[in-house]
Amino acid sequence: MTKLQALKGSIPPVVTPFKNGAVDYETYARLVEFQVANGSHGVLVNGTTSEPSTLTTAERNRLVDVAMETVKGRVPVVAATGSQSYAETEELTRHAVQAGVDALLVVTPYYIRPPQRGLVAYYLALAAQHEVPWMIYHIPGRAAVNVTLESMKQIREQSPHFVGMKHAVNDLGLVTECLVAFGDDFKIFVGLEELSFPMMAIGACGLMNAVGNLRPAVLSQMCEAVWKGDLALGRALHQRLLEINQAVFYDTNPIPMKYMMKKLGLLAGNEHRLPMVPATPELEKRLDGVLERAGLLGAASKG
Numbered sequence: 001m002t003k004l005q006a007l008k009g010s011i012p013p014v015v016t017p018f019k020n021g022a023v024d025y026e027t028y029a030r031l032v033e034f035q036v037a038n039g040s041h042g043v044l045v046n047g048t049t050s051e052p053s054t055l056t057t058a059e060r061n062r063l064v065d066v067a068m069e070t071v072k073g074r075v076p077v078v079a080a081t082g083s084q085s086y087a088e089t090e091e092l093t094r095h096a097v098q099a100g101v102d103a104l105l106v107v108t109p110y111y112i113r114p115p116q117r118g119l120v121a122y123y124l125a126l127a128a129q130h131e132v133p134w135m136i137y138h139i140p141g142r143a144a145v146n147v148t149l150e151s152m153k154q155i156r157e158q159s160p161h162f163v164g165m166k167h168a169v170n171d172l173g174l175v176t177e178c179l180v181a182f183g184d185d186f187k188i189f190v191g192l193e194e195l196s197f198p199m200m201a202i203g204a205c206g207l208m209n210a211v212g213n214l215r216p217a218v219l220s221q222m223c224e225a226v227w228k229g230d231l232a233l234g235r236a237l238h239q240r241l242l243e244i245n246q247a248v249f250y251d252t253n254p255i256p257m258k259y260m261m262k263k264l265g266l267l268a269g270n271e272h273r274l275p276m277v278p279a280t281p282e283l284e285k286r287l288d289g290v291l292e293r294a295g296l297l298g299a300a301s302k303g
Contacts, residue, residue, distance in 0.1 A: 003102050003161065004133055007076050008205040010040050010219035012212025013047025015254050016055065016063065018271040023059050025066050032070040032138060033215070034266065038216040041206065041223065042076035043067055044105065046092075048142065048168075049210040049254045052080065054273040057088060061095040068099050078208075082107030082137060084121060090129070097130045103207075104130075105166055107137035108145050116128065116151045123194060127159040134161060139168040139191060149177050155181060166191045166208050172199060179203045193245035197238035201228045210248050210257050214264065214296070231278065247290045255279050260287055264296060 012035055013271050017027040045067045046052040046060050055063075064079050071077050079096035081104055083089045089106065095162040096104060106126065108119060121122055127134060136155075140146045147165075156161050157220050167175060168191025175188055179202075188204040190196050193211050200223065201209070212219050251254045258270035259279040270278050279287065 006042075007103055007133065007163075007300060008041060009140070009220065009223045010207045010209070010212055011042035011044050011076070011078055011214065012216060012219070013044040013049040013208055014041055014053075014067075014212055015084065015209060015267075016050045017259060017267055017269075018050060018273065019269070021070050021271075021273070023055070023063070025062065029070045035212070036071060036074055037215050037238065039220040040075065040170065040212060040216045041220060042078060042102070043071065044078045044080060044208050045101075046080040047105070047208060048080075048139065049213065050080075050119075051254065051276060055082075057091055060092055061099075063205045064096050064099050064101065065135065073106065078103045078105050078135075080105040080107065080137065082109070084109045084111050085238070086125070089199060092129065093105050093126055097132050099133065103163070104132055104134040105137045106134060107139060108147055110143035110145070113145050116148055119145070119147055120151050120154050123155050123162070124158055127155075127164055133163045134159075135163060135187065135189070136165040137168070137191075138165050141169065147183065149174065149181060149207060152178065152179060155160035164189065164205070165185050167199070167204070168192050170195065172202060174201055175199055191247055193241070195246070196241075197222065197226070201231060202235070205220060209245075211244055212252050212297050213257055213266070214244060214260055215241065241291050244294055245289055250286060251283055252276065256287055257282065259284055260291060263288065264290060 014031050017024040045064050069076050079101040081092035081096050132241040164187030166189045187205050188203050189208045190199040193209050222234050222237040262270040
């Protein structure tokens with residue numbers, strides 16, 4: 001299996017643990033190992049769930065290094081290298097390429113709200129500097145900009161190693177349009193938990209979901225069920241995750257996720273960097289109920 005063929009399945013965006021304000025790289029390595037040990041098909045470094053906009057460039061680069069050192073080629077490592085700044089994205093991308101990551105994920109530049117022609121130029125300028133497979137991270141709810149099918153067609157024509165996207169918006173129609181335009185090998189990863197099974201059922205190749213920090217094995221099993229054509233099992237696993245999927249967004253991600261990871265013993269604390277803050281006592285109680293009903297309390301470190 002080639003590296004590109006291996007790029008599928010459940011590839012969770014691993015959270016960034018902090019300790020007294022600093023990135024806790026030792027715990028991060030343990031979390032990456034937890035993903036591999038529990039059947040994840042890959043790991044995503046510096047995804048939205050990792051709070052990358054609160055990290056320095058050096059910290060983001062070091063997280064890539066730690067992931068590569070921990071995984072040791074056992075599963076693909078995808079590095080999210082996007083920023084609102086072209087210069088910063090260029091620097092992050094260069095480091096990830098040199099580190100040997102299997103693929104890149106580049107978010108549409110947030111806050112700026114560029115025109116489509118600007119997006120096309122931005123992505124092509126970055127892609128011209130390397131040959132690593134790369135994907136667009138499409139998350140208009142945070143970035144405040146959509147990337148259109150026409151723009152992706154222009155990018156694809158000039159960048160053969162543009163291989164897919166993480167699609168974090170409630171738009172199943174665009175998934176089918178992309179697969180028709182680019183072929184079934186175009187890699188679409190689900191970025192919204194509520195659409196995990198539906199999007200995979202119409203052709204998405206995998207998941208990049210925050211909830212994978214809690215239940216990696218179930219997500220991997222759901223992907224594998226769809227690949228085998230066992231849609232009944234895939235649907236059942238998706239329904240089993242319903243409340244946990246919803247809980248991810250009881251507050252801004254990853255506030256609920258970090259609390260639940262702490263409760264399950266996966267994190268020593270649920271520390272964030274401002275303007276992100278820990279869960280309120282009211283939210284903690286609500287999340288405790290979710291974990292209790294999911295049968296996870298007392299089952300820490302199990303997928």
